[in-house]
Amino acid sequence: MNGKTDEILLEVQDLKMYFPILRGLLRRRVGDIKAVDGVSFFVRRRETLGLVGESGCGKTTVGRCVLRLYQPTAGTIKFNGTDITKIPEGKLKPIRREIGAIFQDPFSSLNPRQTAGSIVADPLRVHNLASGRDLDERVAQLFRMVGLDPRMADRVPHEFSGGQRQRIGIARALASQPSFVICDEPISALDVSIQAQIINLLEELQEKLGLTYLFIAHDLAVVQHISNRIAVMYLGRIVEITSSDELYDNPLHPYTKALLSAVPVPDPKVEKTRRRIILKGEVPSPATPPPGCHFHPRCEIATGECTEHVPPLRDVGGGHYVACFKA
């Protein structure tokens, strides 16, 4: 651990991303999908922050806002101290070089009409980092780094397996030597046997290159394995952030507890006797989220206060943050 480890690389404050609902001939705005509704978190240099939550809770949207694929409705995203939400698209290039991304679907994230080598070379060309022989050399190096044979550079994506494709995606994400990589469910589309390989590769690369990850996933076991800290999202808001060990040993938010109780324990005796929290009802629509705490309609311990006020994300000591009045 050196002094740099504590330095904050990414700081997101009160991020909101509303998608308008347009109706009728005149495309009138009749409401908003509040995909992300006031999210704040930070990521320290060289650490992995896991972002978990069920489908539709807005975790991918958070990632895409940080990547500036979406223009957030409100809030600030500070990368290396500068707010990147206000920078116009044309001037974003230096920031783009610093942030890489790995997407979920290894099939749609590679251009089917490009060779693997050309895909990996793209960021290098865009940022004028290499050309000619230098470029080929650099691409071969990236291929080896992610465990692919550089001789496969001339093949097109459909000649590769899912795991290999994801490796190509990782090589591309790292081509411009970014310091920060957003992994948006990088393994959930892969076979279980391949998942472990990719996770190990990501960890190895982090160690070697000093990378910082924002790791978005819904597989709790994987997230716990790879993350230093974990943020749990529910319906557009973060309900709890703490170190991954603390989260598993001492979850405070009722939603986190329910989520963890859904993870099966690989021991039949424990599995038989352990208490499972089954949540009632469905996740409300992000177009009409409940007032107060978003979780209160399904919460076992909710009281009147929860239906009226939004619980702030408060520090309960030791860097454990929770957004619950009762915890």
Next chain:
Amino acid sequence: MGTIPSTEDKARKKYIGAIRRVRLVRNLTLIIPATIMALMVICAIFADLSWMGMPNGGLAPHNPTKQVVKDRYLPPAFMEGGKSQYLLGTDKLGRDILSRVIHGARVSLSVSLLAIFITAAVGTVLGILSGYVGGRIDALLMRIVDMALSFPGLLLAMLLAVAIGPGFWTVVFALSVLGWAGYARMIRGEALRIRESDFVAQARVNGASPLRIMFRHIFPNVVNSLIVIMTLQVGMMILAESALSYLGIGITAPTPSWGSMVSDGRSELDRAWWISTFPGICIGLVVLSGNFLGDWIRDKLDPRLRQV
């Protein structure tokens, strides 16, 4: 194991025979049109060899514009009164029909290919721009496309031909001036779909400029659809060119063109049917072959386009 073929074997042979027959028919719908097309292209290129510096060679037995007064209205060689040197007969000026048909292929094919390339190029650029950039540019371009598609094409072509005066380039221009709209609409849809794919998002994350994304990521992915529409357009363009020439506002005399030949023989159909019929058959064959080939290429490259 007996040596006498069992009923099962017979059934299998019958089945294999049936499959072979189906395959043959299916292949014939490719082989015949492809042969016709190839023949027409060869005719167009080698009608005469003056472009190779050999004014006397070529596939056409006669000069297509040479008039032989004593040989007017000769029927085809296989008919009574026909002469063997005029296989398909002669027209009212004593010009050889076969030679004119062969030379007509050159005009028809070059006009339609030129028009197809121009419309495809313009339509693709505008379609990708419209689909990827979106917003006001998209709205504006698509309204122009609406107008172009709702305009009666032949009428505008006639107007243009009258305004600029008939000729080769007028026909090319007239056929191109509205034809791009169909491409633009199709390609826009494709671009819209591709724009949302993850690899385009990745390109943006990498910092690629919009121009780079359109050129490197969207264009290569619309090429298949583009080739399909282009081949399907061959027949339509040849037909349109013939229509213009038939109306006398296309290729001007004495340059032979199928459309104008049909038009020439129209008034003499009762006594010299061959003047109109042979170029007419050529138009029919090429259009049909073009459509068959287009269908085949579409099935190979992009079966999603079946409704086009």
